[in-house]
Amino acid sequence: MFSKLFKTNSENETEEVDLDENKIPNHIAIIMDGNGRWAQKRRLPRVAGHKQGMENVKEITKAASNLGVKVLTLYAFSTENWKRPKSEVSFLMDLPSKFFDTFVPELIENNVKVNVMGYTDQLPEKTQKAVFDAIEQTKNCTGMILNFALNYGGRAEIVTGVKKIAEKVQNNELAADEIDEETIRKSLMTASVYPYDDPDLLIRTSGEERISNFLLWQLAYSEMVFTDTFWPDYSQADLAEDISKFQQRNRRFGGLNEGDKK
Ligand code: FPP
Numbered sequence: 168m169f170s171k172l173f174k175t176n177s178e179n180e181t182e183e184v185d186l187d188e189n190k191i192p193n194h195i196a197i198i199m200d201g202n203g204r205w206a207q208k209r210r211l212p213r214v215a216g217h218k219q220g221m222e223n224v225k226e227i228t229k230a231a232s233n234l235g236v237k238v239l240t241l242y243a244f245s246t247e248n249w250k251r252p253k254s255e256v257s258f259l260m261d262l263p264s265k266f267f268d269t270f271v272p273e274l275i276e277n278n279v280k281v282n283v284m285g286y287t288d289q290l291p292e293k294t295q296k297a298v299f300d301a302i303e304q305t306k307n308c309t310g311m312i313l314n315f316a317l318n319y320g321g322r323a324e325i326v327t328g329v330k331k332i333a334e335k336v337q338n339n340e341l342a343a344d345e346i347d348e349e350t351i352r353k354s355l356m357t358a359s360v361y362p363y364d365d366p367d368l369l370i371r372t373s374g375e376e377r378i379s380n381f382l383l384w385q386l387a388y389s390e391m392v393f394t395d396t397f398w399p400d401y402s403q404a405d406l407a408e409d410i411s412k413f414q415q416r417n418r419r420f421g422g423l424n425e426g427d428k429k
Contacts, residue, residue, distance in 0.1 A: 206219075234407070267281075284314060368413045
């Protein structure tokens with residue numbers, strides 16, 4: 168089934184990536200980093216990197232969907248990204264309409280459903296419309312969820328969730344000592360991708376090894392893979408290789424392996 172996935176090895180030879188189709192991560196989250204450096208390396212303006220990054224979202228979405236991933240969460244714009252120059256922010260805000268205008272038919276063909284998490288009410292009207300139209304157009308798709316984190320921040324998400332819980336306590340709908348991990352889970356933005364709220368695998372491209380305020384609660388037991396490749400160059404084969412790394416990890420969730428329990 169996965170015979171079409173290849174990688175180039177250190178001798179520049181093409182090798183098949185060996186994947187166990189029964190151990191595909193249900194939820195993959197990606198910090199798509201390195202667009203600016205990709206462009207700089209080519210003496211292009213930073214926004215050319217974002218454009219190429221957007222094109223690459225299409226490739227990785229198709230690959231993840233074909234592999235049987237249930238949720239693909241992409242960090243497209245953080246609550247901190249407003250600090251960038253106005254022209255760059257404006258370019259980034261135009262990407263969803265460029266992306267969905269051309270890609271919705273293929274999303275539907277691939278049975279991919281669009282979802283968004285973040286403070287969407289603070290986005291320009293045009294951006295909101297592009298995203299909500301795509302959500303509407305793909306609402307009957309039953310395959311992978313393509314979940315965009317747009318104007319998303321992990322700490323802000325927790326603050327919003329805590330406020331919702333506090334309100335319930337104030338209205339006597341919930342007792343303080345009833346609050347448990349499930350209460351918090353349900354209050355977070357990833358409740359919309361239940362039951363796959365927590366990523367199994369986090370990938371960050373471009374050589375940076377930070378979480379950058381992404382899915383702070385949800386990443387508690389995620390496996391992490393950091394790769395030097397800039398996001399616009401991150402290929403379907405790179406994804407397969409990172410999933411293969413994930414499959415070689417030994418996830419214990421704080422417990423022990425069967426053989427180590429004696
Ligand atoms: C980080 O690279 C990337 C971003 C802040 C934007 C990511 C957005 C996309 C890949 C396109 C999203 C597509 C849609 C459809 C919304 P950087 O600019 O920080 O790179 P640098 O660290 O090299 O400067």
